[in-house]
Amino acid sequence: MESLAEILGRQGGWATFSDLTALVSRKTVSAALARGDVQRVGRGIYALPELPAGIAAALSYDGVVSHSSAAAAMGFPLLVAPEKPHVIVPPNRHSRPGPPAVLHWADTDTDERRNRITSPLRTVVDAARILPFGEGLAVADAALATGRISQDELLAATVVMRGYGCPNARAVAEAASGLSGSFLESMLRALLISAGIEGFEPQVLVCGGSFRARVDLGHRRARLALEADSFEFHGSRRHFTADCLRYDELVAAGWLVLRLTYEQVIGDPDWVVAMVRSVLAQRLAG
Numbered sequence: 001m002e003s004l005a006e007i008l009g010r011q012g013g014w015a016t017f018s019d020l021t022a023l024v025s026r027k028t029v030s031a032a033l034a035r036g037d038v039q040r041v042g043r044g045i046y047a048l049p050e051l052p053a054g055i056a057a058a059l060s061y062d063g064v065v066s067h068s069s070a071a072a073a074m075g076f077p078l079l080v081a082p083e084k085p086h087v088i089v090p091p092n093r094h095s096r097p098g099p100p101a102v103l104h105w106a107d108t109d110t111d112e113r114r115n116r117i118t119s120p121l122r123t124v125v126d127a128a129r130i131l132p133f134g135e136g137l138a139v140a141d142a143a144l145a146t147g148r149i150s151q152d153e154l155l156a157a158t159v160v161m162r163g164y165g166c167p168n169a170r171a172v173a174e175a176a177s178g179l180s181g182s183f184l185e186s187m188l189r190a191l192l193i194s195a196g197i198e199g200f201e202p203q204v205l206v207c208g209g210s211f212r213a214r215v216d217l218g219h220r221r222a223r224l225a226l227e228a229d230s231f232e233f234h235g236s237r238r239h240f241t242a243d244c245l246r247y248d249e250l251v252a253a254g255w256l257v258l259r260l261t262y263e264q265v266i267g268d269p270d271w272v273v274a275m276v277r278s279v280l281a282q283r284l285a286g
Contacts, residue, residue: 004024013050015046055073062093068131076143085101086102089105129163129168142186180203181216195277200219206225211253
């Protein structure tokens with residue numbers, strides 16, 4: 001016979017009291033609760049103790065995980081995880097006691113209520129409402145790159161949206177690209193856009209004879225490549241040699257390469273903007 005924990009695990013980590021008592025006795029539920037095998041997270045809702053905090057909060061408030069919490073649950077990149085889960089509750093719902101959470105009052109559709117999380121499109125749009133431009137862009141880029149949403153869907157959703165955060169969400173939708181290769185690349189591109197530096201495209205293909213390489217951000221006219229370099233230990237001479245070969249081939253093809261680290265892009269964005277602006281002016285003047 002399945003244990004209560006096994007039943008909950010098979011059902012996604014939580015179930016209603018009526019669902020459980022259709023399979024086990026009330027005494028079994030009470031005993032599991034007393035032992036700490038399960039927890040009561042809402043009115044008539046029981047869950048495993050290891051249930052993610054976002055889902056537990058959504059169940060407690062009878063809402064759905066949303067905004068940056070939904071983005072994190074979907075694997076979209078964030079600079080920092082939200083301190084408290086974001087949860088959307090029905091617009092006519094009064095506040096009720098529950099775990100720490102950021103509550104938003106809005107309508108949700110049937111699928112969102114059933115899955116207890118906003119749709120990928122709704123998640124991207126809502127995340128762009130509350131996150132800084134660069135972080136919102138990184139979420140949107142990742143959603144496009146993974147095929148969870150399309151550019152047309154994102155643009156259409158932001159055109160008709162209302163409420164707080166509309167300008168930022170629309171700016172994110174207009175700048176988003178499924179070509180972005182990483183969170184850091186998206187953040188770097190956002191810096192350039194915010195600074196009014198134009199002409200850089202994501203994942204530009206550079207060709208020179210038999211050589212082919214893609215650069216994170218490329219300015220074709222200036223032949224200036226920006227590489228967003230996250231800290232990574234390659235661990236072999238072969239990888240190091242390949243990296244040097246790629247760099248040398250780019251230079252031989254007439255491109256200047258600026259390698260920008262996480263610490264620079266995130267920690268010293270003014271320096272990054274000034275450096276790119278200065279080098280770009282030199283390349284265009286020459």
